[in-house]
Amino acid sequence: MSAAPGLRVLITEPVMERFADVLTRDGASPHTWDWALDGLPDPAALASYDVLVCSSARAPLLDAMTGLRLVQVTGAGTDKIDTAALRDGVALANTYHHGRSIAEHVVMVSMMLLRGVMASDAAMRRGTWSNAVATPGHPFGGVLGGRTLGVVGFGEIGAAVARAGAALGMRVRTVRRRPDAPLPAGLDAGQVDWVGGEGDLLALLAASDVVVVTVPLGPGTTGLIGAAELAAMKPTAVLVNVARGAVVDEQALHDALTERRIAGAGIDVWWRNPRDPDAPPPSYLDFTGLDNVVLTPHQSGHTAEVFAGRAGDVTDNVDALAAGRPLRNPVAR
Numbered sequence: 001m002s003a004a005p006g007l008r009v010l011i012t013e014p015v016m017e018r019f020a021d022v023l024t025r026d027g028a029s030p031h032t033w034d035w036a037l038d039g040l041p042d043p044a045a046l047a048s049y050d051v052l053v054c055s056s057a058r059a060p061l062l063d064a065m066t067g068l069r070l071v072q073v074t075g076a077g078t079d080k081i082d083t084a085a086l087r088d089g090v091a092l093a094n095t096y097h098h099g100r101s102i103a104e105h106v107v108m109v110s111m112m113l114l115r116g117v118m119a120s121d122a123a124m125r126r127g128t129w130s131n132a133v134a135t136p137g138h139p140f141g142g143v144l145g146g147r148t149l150g151v152v153g154f155g156e157i158g159a160a161v162a163r164a165g166a167a168l169g170m171r172v173r174t175v176r177r178r179p180d181a182p183l184p185a186g187l188d189a190g191q192v193d194w195v196g197g198e199g200d201l202l203a204l205l206a207a208s209d210v211v212v213v214t215v216p217l218g219p220g221t222t223g224l225i226g227a228a229e230l231a232a233m234k235p236t237a238v239l240v241n242v243a244r245g246a247v248v249d250e251q252a253l254h255d256a257l258t259e260r261r262i263a264g265a266g267i268d269v270w271w272r273n274p275r276d277p278d279a280p281p282p283s284y285l286d287f288t289g290l291d292n293v294v295l296t297p298h299q300s301g302h303t304a305e306v307f308a309g310r311a312g313d314v315t316d317n318v319d320a321l322a323a324g325r326p327l328r329n330p331v332a333r
Contacts, residue, residue: 006030007050007322010041010065013074016053019311031318051318056080062087070321072314073331075301076156079217083333092331093317097309098301099160102242105300106161107144107168109266110210112294113238115141119291145169148193150208152201152224153215157242159184161212166191175204205232210240217244227252233262240266242300245282254285257292264292268300 006029014037016023024033031051040046046064053072062068062085071081073094086092112118116139123130132138149165151158154176162172163186171193179197183189196204201224205211211233215221225239226249233239239262241248250271256262270282287293317327 005322006032007069007318008032008034008048008067009051009053009318010034010036010046010049011053012036012040012057013053013055015307016074016311016314019307022308022311023315025315029315029318031322051321053314054081058082059085070317070327072317074310074314078331086333091321091327092333093327093329094331095310095313095329096156097306097313099156100164101303101306102157102300103160103164105268105296106212106240106242106266107164109240109268109294109296110144110238113240113264113266113292114144114210118294122291144210147171147209148173148207150174150204150211152204152211152213153243154184154195155214155216156184158212158214159187161214162187162192165210170210173204173207175200201229202232205229205237206234209234209237211237213239213241213243213247215243215247217246222246223249225249225253227255230256230262235261236263238262238264238266240268242266242268245269245271250283250285254283254287257287257290260292264294266294266296268296269298273298 009031011017011033017035017037020033023029040061043064046061047066049065050067051070051072052065052068053074055074057071059082062082068090070091070093071086073081073092076094076096076098078092078094081092083092120130130138132140144165145168147170149162149170149172151162151172151174154162154174158174162174165172166187172191173194174192175196175198177198179195183192213225215224224247230252239253253265257265267287272280272282274280274282287295313328320327
């Protein structure tokens with residue numbers, strides 16, 4: 001525990017309250033930890049805080065926090081932080097820990113799609129017993145081992161997905177911005193069958209049995225997987241998106257699934273966030289009636305292990321700030 005004077009920390013992300021024991025080191029932290037879950041403190045109180053722990057922060061809040069020294073984001077994304085409003089000298093840091101959790105989600109969803117779990121579950125709930133032995137023509141399921149895993153993007157999540165796929169005996173292929181860059185830690189040439197550049201996306205899609213989208217959202221990746229890209233996929237292939245909804249064209253994916261031009265999809269990330277103002281639906285198209293999709297509400301990284309690790313990073317960074325040590329995961333701006 002740091003012996004430096006305690007700092008004042010304001011937390012606006014509700015989920016972090018569930019890890020208060022980690023943040024406060026079971027009450028032994030020298031810092032003051034305040035939660036703003038039912039509204040923000042008044043401007044005079046806001047000015048007294050050294051650290052803001054949050055998932056989003058807009059200019060009015062940042063302007064009021066005149067004593068602010070660190071904005072600590074509770075996840076990897078900093079796109080909801082109004083960085084233009086951060087004064088000089090205010091540090092920005094993020095945290096990760098979600099790679100393995102998301103990779104395990106990808107494996108789970110891929111298995112569900114290849115085994116037709118959603119259709120079988122629905123049939124059982126209707127009282128129908130149907131499988132490949134009892135029902136002529138009922139499709140057989142498939143295993144992941146021996147199939148080709150195509151990973152679009154090769155950052156922390158993509159690398160974790162590749163490690164999981166390789167461990168299951170899949171042939172791993174990927175496209176990344178710099179195909180000549182060293183392989184991520186824990187992967188070697190014996191585990192990664194092929195690495196292509198951004199121009200090789202269609203070739204990757206055509207060769208893959210399971211396509212996993214992990215690239216960050218930006219001007220160059222919005223709509224990256226559209227009608228032409230889905231048409232390049234095998235009709236027996238499945239798509240799992242754990243990146244951002246807008247990386248995949250909403251209408252094109254719905255059409256491909258409805259017309260069975262691909263075998264299925266796992267959708268964990270959506271085109272609109274119901275937490276946003278006016279609560280728009282996650283999609284204006286109806287994916288719920290399709291039995292070849294697995295639908296989850298952006299929860300692939302939501303495991304206790306992930307958030308405990310993130311809480312540990314947060315409290316370590318508050319200690320580091322108080323002691324004048326370098327921060328973990330600083331974000332350039």
